[in-house]
Amino acid sequence: MSGKTEPSGPFQKNSGPDTDKAGTEGERTVAKRSGPTRYLVSELMRGEREVILEHRGQDYRLRITEAGKLILSK
Numbered sequence: 001m002s003g004k005t006e007p008s009g010p011f012q013k014n015s016g017p018d019t020d021k022a023g024t025e026g027e028r029t030v031a032k033r034s035g036p037t038r039y040l041v042s043e044l045m046r047g048e049r050e051v052i053l054e055h056r057g058q059d060y061r062l063r064i065t066e067a068g069k070l071i072l073s074k
Helices: 041-045
Strands: 050-055 058-064 070-073
């Protein structure tokens, strides 16, 4: 086993020319390419302008500025 697991929940991988869509339109797209998993910020934020991400017991704040930029701070 590789130990790599697929993300679950509201996150979606980016669809592009090298993806394989299985099933119906509403089902998740599975990417064939290797590399980092792509998440939609709009899905991660769920309509909020700020979320807390926990990493190794530490909280990090991800927020969208008035100008639409992303800021990650501890």
